[in-house]
Amino acid sequence: MGHHQCCSKQKVKRGLWSPEEDEKLIRFITTHGHGSWSSVPKLAGLQRCGKSCRLRWINYLRPDLKRGSFTAQEERTIIDIHRMLGNRWAQIAKHLPGRTDNEVKNFWNSCIKKKLIAQGLDPNTHNLLSTKYKHKINSGLDSTQQRSTTSTPVFTVSSKLQEDYYSMDVKTSFLPFSSVPLISDHSNSSRPQPVHDQSSTSPSLSGYHRNPNMHMQAPSLECASHSSVGGNLPISSSSHNISEFGIILDDNAWGPEFAPIIQAAGQGEMPSQPLRVLDDEVEKVDDFRGSGQHMDASFESSDFELDLMESALMTCGMYYNAWDSWTLQGKNNGA
DNA sequence: AATTCATTCAACCGCACGTCG
DNA sequence: TCGACGTGCGGTTGAATGAAT
Numbered sequence: 001m002g003h004h005q006c007c008s009k010q011k012v013k014r015g016l017w018s019p020e021e022d023e024k025l026i027r028f029i030t031t032h033g034h035g036s037w038s039s040v041p042k043l044a045g046l047q048r049c050g051k052s053c054r055l056r057w058i059n060y061l062r063p064d065l066k067r068g069s070f071t072a073q074e075e076r077t078i079i080d081i082h083r084m085l086g087n088r089w090a091q092i093a094k095h096l097p098g099r100t101d102n103e104v105k106n107f108w109n110s111c112i113k114k115k116l117i118a119q120g121l122d123p124n125t126h127n128l129l130s131t132k133y134k135h136k137i138n139s140g141l142d143s144t145q146q147r148s149t150t151s152t153p154v155f156t157v158s159s160k161l162q163e164d165y166y167s168m169d170v171k172t173s174f175l176p177f178s179s180v181p182l183i184s185d186h187s188n189s190s191r192p193q194p195v196h197d198q199s200s201t202s203p204s205l206s207g208y209h210r211n212p213n214m215h216m217q218a219p220s221l222e223c224a225s226h227s228s229v230g231g232n233l234p235i236s237s238s239s240h241n242i243s244e245f246g247i248i249l250d251d252n253a254w255g256p257e258f259a260p261i262i263q264a265a266g267q268g269e270m271p272s273q274p275l276r277v278l279d280d281e282v283e284k285v286d287d288f289r290g291s292g293q294h295m296d297a298s299f300e301s302s303d304f305e306l307d308l309m310e311s312a313l314m315t316c317g318m319y320y321n322a323w324d325s326w327t328l329q330g331k332n333n334g335a
Numbered sequence: 336a337a338t339t340c341a342t343t344c345a346a347c348c349g350c351a352c353g354t355c356g
Numbered sequence: 357t358c359g360a361c362g363t364g365c366g367g368t369t370g371a372a373t374g375a376a377t
Binding site: 339353 | 358359360361362363364365366367368369370371372373374375376377
Binding site for chain 2: 014015016017051052055056059060102103105106107109110111
């Protein structure tokens, strides 16, 4: 097994770090800074390679690290961003102050992943799991327990859809409202902010581009004061723009109970049938997701959107927003 | 109490990318 | 343009620990 170049020139220690080694590294970096990591071990008097020193500092010794369990808010943030970016742990960690990519990755693999599977969701795509995972879903809690024991909003389908839950061939990309790029121009300072609990942290990515060629007409929305969607989650009294939004539902599940959501999402009149996305657009998104290309993403999420997401999910289960335009933009950029 | 099994997470590895001479 | 080097990232490993038998 070959070692990294920086390790090959000298005999280096590997494995767990001792308190003495930690002390040496901390003392050196706090007084000199790390500068070139490859020179740190020699200057700090450590029998380690620079890469190991860097990792130890970033993941464990850095003074600004936040230790301890992940909060429910952090967990929700991870899930939301992962849904868009996939396994880009470093990008996800940037939105969790004091958390490292390694920590986020471990938390995902040891905890969130299992939760999603138990809830019938594919942790990679966040879509409904196919029938081959049915045994995993059923092996855990029943659906009622699954919903009541998680601290993260449970993405599930309405009761009318339950019977088709495992047999549906779902290849559409579903996103929560919290992930919807609400404003096409991120620099637009007129974007309204939620009026409640603005102190809490929400995902906020930067550098995101939309595809201007695929921009759809964005309906505006005036939310009624503390209107209620689904009968239990209040929406803040504020005005919002929501663009490129759609809901996909089984035809049989489509009913007047979804009207508040359609209205709240700025779609205006209740459509006579569920909104749908064209298959070829879905395939383009899937292609992009599978390509491993990076995309710049930027949008803001707010508690309002999280509430709306939860409301929609609790009421009608599945939904979709047309993020095709910006993923395709990312695909083009990455080529 | 001893052993096995499962889980967690720190650390390692290989690769990709950027920079510089 | 090319190669060497440094850095950052995501996937994987394996030691430590806890739970179950």
